[in-house]
Amino acid sequence: MSERGPWRTAKLREIAAIYSGGTPSRDTPAFWGGNIPWLTPGEFSGVERSVTTQTQEFLTSAGLRSSGAALMPPGSLLVTTRATLGACTIAGVPMATNQGFKNLIFNTQVANPQFYLHVIRGLKRELERRASGTTFQEISGREFGDIDVPVPPLVEQQRIVDIIKTADEQLSADLQILHKEKLLQDAVFNDQLTVHLQQYEQAPLRDISREGGGQYGSSTAAVTFDSRLPRYVRITDINDQGCLLSDPSSAASIPWEQAQRHLLSEGDLLLARTGFTTGKSYLYHPDDGVCAYAGYLVRFRIDASILLPTYAFIWCNSKFFKKWVAQNIREVGQRNISAREYNEHQIPIPPMEDQLRLVRAWNAARSKSRLREQGIWRSKMVKLALTDGLLRGDAHNEGST
Missing domain, CATH: 3.90.220.20 (DNA methylase specificity domains)
Incomplete structure (x- = not known):
């Protein structure tokens, strides 16, 4: 030693x-x-x-x-x-x-x-x-x-373990609250979508897409992330809430020449078509920067005069869409659902005022969840800094001066 x-x-x-x-x-x-x-x-x-x-x-x-x-x-x-x-x-x-x-x-x-x-x-x-x-x-x-x-001395090791445990317990409690809030929100929106299913006619995705249906992404290999190039959106870049991962170490780029046909516009809806996350969705917003999408995703350019893109995204996170994915996914070889199969998926088309009402309520609920998520993220950063300092012996140094 x-x-x-x-x-x-x-x-x-x-x-x-x-x-x-x-x-x-x-x-x-x-x-x-x-x-x-x-x-x-x-x-x-x-x-x-x-x-x-x-x-x-x-x-x-x-x-x-x-x-x-x-x-x-x-x-x-x-x-x-x-x-x-x-x-x-x-x-x-x-x-x-x-x-x-x-x-x-x-x-x-x-x-x-x-x-x-x-x-x-x-x-x-x-x-x-x-x-x-x-x-x-x-x-x-x-x-x-x-x-x-x-x-460190054993007593110091145990003291550090106890401090980190307290921070972990608080984080765990915050995560449980967030989980319960999301379960309640999901139940409320699923109930409202149930009413829409019962009251309004449905249309296939291809009929509410401005390109006549789903379009596959680029097969170009990703390159190291470069802020001067479009971000390359792959299935693994999308979290369970349908947001892009914020960790820059996980991001990648695509050269401009290969990106042109696959650049995303506001309101574009992406659906994962293969693997264990088939059905995962992402709604593009310009705040995410210039993005192009990869080949294991299918893009739908939702016609906002028929269906609000955010309403389509809410639907694709509902129990109804998830049940449809489970029933239609092909298990032979790699799990997948093709663009042609997604094209035929039926979505209720409520009057625009009903769509707006649901979207506004969903945006308000999501804003509340994001505030809690930001608080949890800050707590995680504090915990990481605390842990790093404790393991370096910062507290020991302070106590000995």
């Missing part, structure tokens, strides 16, 4: 035993379906879990022996080190992992696993620097074990 800053530092291998995971043969049924939880990096997609007690797959004792993986005890820290780097969770029950993990059993005389969960989550750049590989990035056991980490 060495001294650096307010606390001593150590290499991970000096304060924890490091184990790799493994995968038994899929061709041997006797290895699968037992009672040993078996974790894979895919289960972390879009999810951050401090403690894991359930997994999607289970091994038998024979499968565990065949895999070469160790059974990790509760309190072990499980860290993804292959393809996905630095996602981590604490084992809440005895479990094994596949080879996409490096797993740590800490010396609890000097290390609190909950503290090092936060430390490793903050080491993404260091993990990326140490990773290698052509097909996907991976960190070797030696490289992983050589990472330097702070080692």
Whole structure:
């Protein structure tokens, strides 16, 4: 161990035993379906879990022996080190992992696993620097074990864990309130759309589109995001609320020449046509900047003299549209719904005053939700700054001066 800053530092291998995971043969049924939880990096997609007690797959004792993986005890820290780097969770029950993990059993005389969960989550750049590989990035056991980490006194580790836990609990409470508000809003708008379905005639999407139906996007490969070029809107750039992701690190661009035929105009409605997010929708607004759309999306230029584009977007987020997608999606090969099939989807066409009434109510509800989302985002930024400062020992420095 060495001294650096307010606390001593150590290499991970000096304060924890490091184990790799493994995968038994899929061709041997006797290895699968037992009672040993078996974790894979895919289960972390879009999810951050401090403690894991359930997994999607289970091994038998024979499968565990065949895999070469160790059974990790509760309190072990499980860290993804292959393809996905630095996602981590604490084992809440005895479990094994596949080879996409490096797993740590800490010396609890000097290390609190909950503290090092936060430390490793903050080491993404260091993990990326140490990773290698052509097909996907991976960190070797030696490289992983050589990472330097702070080692504050145990009482200080626990104090930091408690502070971060309090911040997490407040964020969780705010997210629950937001979720309940959105559920209530969805119920209200679905009830109103039910009335519209009962009272008004319907028309297919192709008949309310100014281009006579859906148009596929560009097949051009994305280039690194450049503010001088159009933003390239792909399925993965659209969140569950139908907004573009604000994280600039996830954005991409498309060259002007290839973008021309696929540039978006105000009121353009995009629908995802393939994959597990088939049916996801996005309504373009000029505030999102100059954008063109990619080939796995279908564009509808809604004729606002027939149907307000925002009304069409509300409909495409309703239970009725989602049910239609579930009934019409093709599961052979890649899940998909074609532009031709979207063209035939029926939408109620209320009188314009009824459309306006619903759109105004929806805009007001969305503005309220966005204010809460902005507050949650600010809280997350404060929590990240707080966590970063605590893990650097800023509070320790202040207390010692």
